[in-house]
Amino acid sequence: MKTYTPTPDDIQREWYVVDAKDKTLGRLATEVARILRGKHKPIFAPHMDTGDFVIIINCEKIRVTGDKLDSKLYYRHSGYPGGIKSVTLRQQLNKFPDRVLQEAVRGMLPKNKLGRAMIKKLKIYAGDKHPHQAQQPKVLDL
Secondary structure, X not given: OOOOOOOHHHOOOOEEEEEOOOOEHHHHHHHHHHHHHOOOOOOXXXXXXXXXXXXXXXXXXXXXXXXXXXXXXXXXXXOOOOOEEEEEHHHHHHHOHHHHXXXXXXXXXXXXXXXXXXXXXXXXXXXXXXXXXXXXXXXXXX
């Protein structure tokens, strides 16, 4: 029996749309990372990007458990000395709800060139409208 290695011609990419309303942040992020990576396909190979495109809508209506809204912090740095800024999850959800889900999924993907290519297949929108109707995305119920 020979080991099967997928070629770029073997990869068939699908488009999925996920409604994040009342979904738990971490549980949704793990499933989305799994689909972006391609682990749900029988042709999965860890050295290739075999995953599908994922559109997430209603990301501002995501749920978190416990007291994470006020205790979880997001950091960014301007590059200057003393330029570190931090905001809570509640503030981040009010101002940039898409970044919360983006960072949660990014942390679950490989930290290399392959992971950077995979995160580009993730499209996140705060409302229930998205401009990807031409791709005919399938509804994915997680």
